[in-house]
Amino acid sequence: MVDDSELSDLTVAAYHDRLRDGRLTVESVVEQYLDRIERYDRSGPELNAILTVNPEALDRARALDDRLEAVEVGGSLYGVPVLIKDQAMTEGVTTTFGSEAFAEYVPDRNATVVDRLEDAGAVVLAKTNLPDFAAGFVGYSSAGGQTRNPYDLERDAGGSSAGTGSGIAANLGLVGIGEDTGGSIRVPASFCNLFGLRVTTGLISRAGLSPLVTEQDTAGPMCRTVEDLARTLDAIVGFDPDDEATAIHAAWDGARGFRAAADAADRSTLASTRIGVLRDAFGDDSRAMPVTEVVDAALETMTEAGATVVDPVSIPDLASFVDDTALYELVAKRNLNAFFAELTDSPVDSLDELYDSGAYHDRLELIETIAGGPTDPTGDREYWWRLARQTAFRRAIEYTLATTELDAIAFPDVQVVPPIAEGYHTGETTRADVPTNTFIASQSGCPAISMPAGFTDDGLPVGIELLGAPLSDRRLVALAAAYESIAEPRVPPVLDATDTIDGERP
Secondary structure, three states: OOOHHHHOOOOHHHHHHHHHOOOOOHHHHHHHHHHHHHHHHHOOOOOOOEEEEOOOHHHHHHHHHHHHHHOOOOOOOOOOEEEEEOOEOEOOEOOOOOOHHHOOOOOOOOOHHHHHHHHOOOEEEEEEOOOHHHOOOOOEEOOOEEOEEOOEEEEEOOOOOHHHHHHHHOOOOOEEEEEEOOOOOHHHHHHOOOEEEEOOOOOEOOOOEOOOOOOOOEEEEEEOOHHHHHHHHHHHEOOOOOOHHHHHHHHOOOOOOHHHHHHHOOHHHHHOOEEEEOHHHOOOOOOOHHHHHHHHHHHHHHHHOOOEEEOOOOOOOHHHHHHHOOOHHHHHHHHHHHHHHHOOOOOOOOHHHHHHHOOOOOOOHHHHHHHOOOOOHHHOHHHHHHHHHHHHHHHHHHHHHHHOOOOEEEEEOEOOOOOEHHHHHHOOOOHHHOOEOOHHHHOOOOOEEEEEEEEOOOOOEEEEEEEOOOOOHHHHHHHHHHHHHHHOOOOOOOOOOOOOOOOOOO
16 A cells, blocks of 8 residues: 555656656555545545445556556556546446436446546546536535535535545545536635636537536536646547537647646746736625635736736626526426436436436425426527527627737636535525626636635635636636646645544535
């Protein structure tokens, strides 16, 4: 068993160096991560980030060790233990989609993103918690209960990629995969001091992931460092004939990789950058003040490095655009019904069947909203109007970027700190109490990256989001790498395997 200190904020590059010189093996690293899951997730602080550990992970690790001398690991994810949001199907490994109705469901195929990770040499280590069918910005599900935030065990880890956020922050895996419909990568990244990218819709295949809003859904990476994020992107971005949204690759220059963009970035990258500050997306009450102070400090760090910060900028009719472009209630039932119909031996045939059986977490308001929606929205003029408004929203963002000559627009991912988790379960805290800006990118189809901005005086993580024009994904990664190089914003949580929290997990 490798000493736990060897895994302290391990990066892919450092891991590969140690594989080459024999200090580590894939098997020893997988064993240690499994041990950390047992110590910090199943016991001790009981983070509850993990739903299912892959029973084949050690066999996969041993097979990779056997091949190690015959392969070049440097540009790949060879031997990298990955945490995958349980929204992605994994052949032969239980996939719950966060729902107790699917507690024993074992798919007969992988999601495309899982195939690509394995093609790059990765080890699927475990599947992570999410609200039922990703229907929420919270960290609880009927399949797994409440995921805890490793920086404050009483607080929510954010959703819907809660388990990936908490697990990667706590170093229960080397890199993570989340999924983002309205902010489900960036909210937990913000709450858990991680980098998380929502790509331009279609750059990453959604085939094999449970859908919510197919016009917006995308998988994506959540990592402790930008280089690890970039490596993961290089493995999973690509055209997939099983997902027509990936036709956007016809306009994408795939020859230039994300890792190359990150590696080329340094302080001088910021010196040639213009970033606008969207003050309309900042909170204006006492709850928002700690977040605003941390985000402003991050912006000042970029200014001191030479970035031109334009403060403020505006997107005309921002609040109206966010309201007008929401599609959840109109399309999610249709999308989930189609998904259930495509599954082999699905335990439910429709969203109505799931809803009528009560097989979902009873505090998930969005499930109830979806249940009241249409089975086919295409006959409703409102659906087409909202789609048109998404196009107009994207154009308004592009216009703001172009007229002010900006590389990106900055604002907090979430206007307040991670909420106390118990409040969600008692009803004291509702969705409206956690103002979230991540809809801006999701409902316009634009890419956005969440970066760790720093910590409040109470030690709570805050995220800053950079929003770019469609297909500016590599530029956003380069900006994040440049920012990381000067801010060094990653601070690991302090965890003790003997720590416990009073009370049962809700």
